[in-house]
Amino acid sequence: MSNRIVVMGGGISGLSAALLLARRGFEVTVLERDQAPPGELAAIGDWHRPGAPQTRQLHTFLGLFRQHLRTHLPDVLEDLLAHGAEEVGIATPSGEAAAGAEDLVVLASRRPTVEWALERALRREPGAEIRYGTSVRRAEVQDGRISGVLVRGGVIDAGVLIDAAGRRSPLRDEFTVLEGDEECGVVYNTRFYRLLDGVPRPPLKRGVTTMVAGDGFGGGLFYHDNRTFAIGIGRLPDDNDLKALREADAFDQVTALFPEFEPWLRDGASEVLTEVVPMAGLRNSLRGLAPEAPLGYGVLGDALCTTDPAFGRGASVAMHQAVMFAEAFAGDPGSLPGLVREVTARAKEWVRPWYDDSVQADFVRTRLWQASVDGHPLPQGAGVPPVSLFSLMEAGEHDPHLWQAAQRVAGLLAPLDSLDTPENRRRLQEVWASGHRPQPPSGPSRADLVEVLAASSR
Ligand SMILES: Cc1cc2nc3c(=O)[nH]c(=O)nc-3n(C[C@H](O)[C@H](O)[C@H](O)COP(=O)(O)OP(=O)(O)OC[C@H]3O[C@@H](n4cnc5c(N)ncnc54)[C@H](O)[C@@H]3O)c2cc1C
Missing domain, CATH: 3.30.9 (D-Amino Acid Oxidase; Chain A, domain 2)
Structure with a gap:
């Protein structure tokens, strides 16, 4: 049996996983259906990415993403910073640094720029290979185990297949089952x-x-x-x-x-x-391995879970799961087919609270927006709101402790259940007692937008 790890998909999750695994000494081949990025970053805007259309959308890279780069791929972070990406502090609303909040930093970069830097690093790894313009058609399975993948021109042998092919992975219906699926509503x-x-x-x-x-x-x-x-x-x-x-x-x-x-x-x-x-x-979706999925098949990134882009979590989730795979794969190659299944299950459980939170937040936002569109806006609650990411974020404008607690969770640097503490509850009440309230939107109304759009179509 081949010891090769095939990674299907060269997006954020596939490139990160491949790079981390190659650096642990594994033989890794990334198969990516799109063409290679341009050699020069200046041409990155022309990179055609039909396989990952979200690369043409705005992206922010949260604290967890930047922290993983710093810890596990510092050369990639350095390369990004040397090529125009920026680290920006969020320890206070005004962006000033604060002692003990050095982790509250995000990365300003276009999404293709991050992929460009990851793939440059991967190309330098002797144990790694990346083939562009190579679409995986199906997995080859023998005796319930992955034995390779079929691409145009034949079969590539592999003992492990990591599915990093994004939300439309061609293997999703065969080897995974949906455990949650809700419209984002935007x-x-x-x-x-x-x-x-x-x-x-x-x-x-x-x-x-x-x-x-x-x-x-x-x-x-x-x-x-x-x-x-x-x-x-x-x-x-x-x-x-x-x-x-x-x-x-x-x-x-x-x-x-x-x-x-x-x-x-x-x-x-x-x-x-x-x-x-x-x-x-766009959908919030959470998948798990199907019982009949072959040994040696694993999933990460958008192929495992998607959440509303409004929260900017996708790339951080993808990177975190890549780290989970790499850390688990420290053992001998023979144990990998069993491990990959176990890590997929753990990666799914790790992301589940973030998935649930996205579903819940989308539900609330959709209700609010729909009520406004219908002309019956929902009244603002009169009392102190319950502790949530958003209530602490608002109150955090007036209380640095709440600000940092909320930012740490928003950046996936702390779990959601770290928000509801007696201290945070007390501080939230104090902010309200001092008279601070969330400000209603001060910019143009939807009616203003509708008027401008109607006029522009005449
Ligand atoms: C509008 C929008 C805005 C977003 N904003 C943010 C944000 O601000 N911050 C954030 O962190 N995340 C954001 N995201 C989410 C983020 O883009 C994704 O979570 C992230 O791209 C997941 O990476 P991935 O590598 O798992 O999947 P993808 O990036 O989708 O990569 C999958 C790769 O697999 C390839 N592929 C597919 N099929 C095959 C095949 N058969 N054979 C070979 N290759 C194949 C594709 O070409 C693609 O390159 C946003 C998403 C959207 C839609």
């Missing part, structure tokens, strides 16, 4: 820009992002590498009045309504890099 429209040379970077509200909340919609500006940034606006899938957001002119007129975006978009500040790219059909 459609995103995103456009990328670059700040022109000499233009100072306008302020960001939180870390690398400035979020805007509306009555029935939401949006954000994400700062990336090399002075690039993206603006995304989310709407309900059935909100046809906002559908025209996917048109460039209409999108530009809407983004111009937000005071937070104005310094970035005003004449002479930035240039447009892309069209408006819509992304619909």
